[in-house]
Amino acid sequence: xxxxxxxxxxxxxxxxxxxxxxxxxxxxxxxxxxxxxxxxxxxxxxxxxxxxxxxxxxxxxxxxxxxxxxxxxxxxxxxxxxxxxxxxxxxxxxxxxxxxxxxxxxxxxxxxxxxxxxxxxxxxxxxxxxxxxxxxxxxxx
Amino acid sequence: xxxxxxxxxxxxxxxxxxxxxxxxxxxxxxxxxxxxxxxxxxxxxxxxxxxxxxxxxxxxxxxxxxxxxxxxxxxxxxxxxxxxxxxxxxxxxxxxxxxxxxxxxxxxxxxxxxxxxxxxxxxxxxxxxxxxxxxxxxxxxxxxxxxxxxxxxxxxxxxxxxxxxxxxxxxxxxxxxxxxxxxxxxxxxxxxxxxxxxxxxxxxxxxxxxxxxxxxxxxxxxxxxxxxxxxxxxxxxxxxxxxxxxxxxxxxxxxxxxx
Numbered sequence: 001x002x003x004x005x006x007x008x009x010x011x012x013x014x015x016x017x018x019x020x021x022x023x024x025x026x027x028x029x030x031x032x033x034x035x036x037x038x039x040x041x042x043x044x045x046x047x048x049x050x051x052x053x054x055x056x057x058x059x060x061x062x063x064x065x066x067x068x069x070x071x072x073x074x075x076x077x078x079x080x081x082x083x084x085x086x087x088x089x090x091x092x093x094x095x096x097x098x099x100x101x102x103x104x105x106x107x108x109x110x111x112x113x114x115x116x117x118x119x120x121x122x123x124x125x126x127x128x129x130x131x132x133x134x135x136x137x138x139x140x141x
Numbered sequence: 142x143x144x145x146x147x148x149x150x151x152x153x154x155x156x157x158x159x160x161x162x163x164x165x166x167x168x169x170x171x172x173x174x175x176x177x178x179x180x181x182x183x184x185x186x187x188x189x190x191x192x193x194x195x196x197x198x199x200x201x202x203x204x205x206x207x208x209x210x211x212x213x214x215x216x217x218x219x220x221x222x223x224x225x226x227x228x229x230x231x232x233x234x235x236x237x238x239x240x241x242x243x244x245x246x247x248x249x250x251x252x253x254x255x256x257x258x259x260x261x262x263x264x265x266x267x268x269x270x271x272x273x274x275x276x277x278x279x280x281x282x283x284x285x286x287x288x289x290x291x292x293x294x295x296x297x298x299x300x301x302x303x304x305x306x307x308x309x310x311x312x313x314x315x316x317x318x319x320x321x322x323x324x325x326x327x328x329x330x331x332x333x334x335x336x337x338x339x340x341x342x343x344x345x346x347x348x349x350x351x352x353x354x355x356x357x358x359x360x361x362x363x364x365x366x367x368x369x370x371x372x373x374x375x376x377x378x379x380x381x382x383x384x385x386x387x388x389x390x391x392x393x394x395x396x397x398x399x400x
Contacts, residue, residue: 038243040244043192044191044192044217046191046192059289062191062289064190064191064192064217065217065244066244066245066271067190067216067217067218067244067248067271067272067284067285067286068216068217068244068285068286068287068288069191069192069215069216069217069286069287069288069289070287070288071287071288071289
């Protein structure tokens with residue numbers, strides 16, 4: 001936990017509020033609890049196409065929330081293997097269950113050395129704790 | 142939200158696809174400069190929020206008959222009219238790297254510039270529903286935002302005059318019956334409100350002066366008059382192309398042709 005935000009131990013994280021679960025040759029990604037909290041209520045999601053190539057730090061998906069469209073940044077380079085079709089009808093799953101039913105897509109990574117650039121939960125906690133403290137100072141708690 | 146300096150570019154009358162190309166060129170520039178743009182659609186056009194389904198919201202046959210096209214934008218929100226009597230703005234700022242700056246905070250800061258401008262004109266303007274500016278209960282300005290290319294892009298419109306009847310005619314009457322019938326109660330324009338106060342109508346150039354002052358006060362920055370760089374102009378032409386394609390504009394549907 002970082003303040004009131006949950007970061008599961010078994011996941012890796014990018015600095016752009018995306019979690020990554022690597023199993024066999026596949027990486028499942030989604031928004032962290034902090035990411036979905038910053039986004040607020042998500043009302044539409046634009047998912048990538050299966051087979052689409054994505055680059056690390058490129059846009060992999062986008063969503064609309066309180067009249068702003070926000071891009072989700074891919075934490076890895078690879079090819080889209082699967083997308084969470086449920087999000088088309090129920091985008092709120094990203095807010096309600098960011099680590100479970102709110103997963104966004106699965107990527108077959110092609111540059112495995114990029115895994116080293118992801119944060120484990122300890123590093124993620126330190127990184128996001130600084131951000132949360134900065135935001136609280138800015139907005140007075 | 143801190144803005145240290147802000148380039149101001151007046152594109153005057155321009156096609157909607159080209160403005161979006163300019164926005165993208167500025168945002169993606171390696172020598173990025175925070176920029177405020179004023180522009181007006183050179184002819185009546187509809188602007189469509191990124192996730193909108195045009196078949197549900199528009200009478201596409203009527204749009205075709207009247208020669209009024211629509212262009213999907215990268216930001217959220219719904220569908221609205223644009224024409225030479227509607228002053229539009231686009232502002233592109235750097236997003237703070239580490240955080241997703243509060244969407245509401247950015248809307249409030251920028252849109253308060255519009256509120257200040259309208260109050261200077263003498264209208265009872267206020268911000269409502271995060272990004273709408275109303276005068277005496279009716280919407281006179283709206284804005285939409287995108288967090289894209291590592292930047293904050295916010296753009297919006299201020300109705301100086303408005304051809305509401307034509308706009309209502311372009312909407313899907315079956316699916317939006319109630320919304321269409323309530324538009325007269327919900328929407329207004331600056332010169333209509335000035336007429337009620339027996340004040341002389343404003344010109345576009347006069348509105349621009351008020352709006353520039355409003356944005357300077359709201360963002361606590363002095364606008365620096367500037368132009369697009371040659372690189373930005375070149376890139377803008379390339380990026381504008383996708384906004385003319387059916388693939389982009391019918392993004393969530395199959396394109397329909399009436400020819």
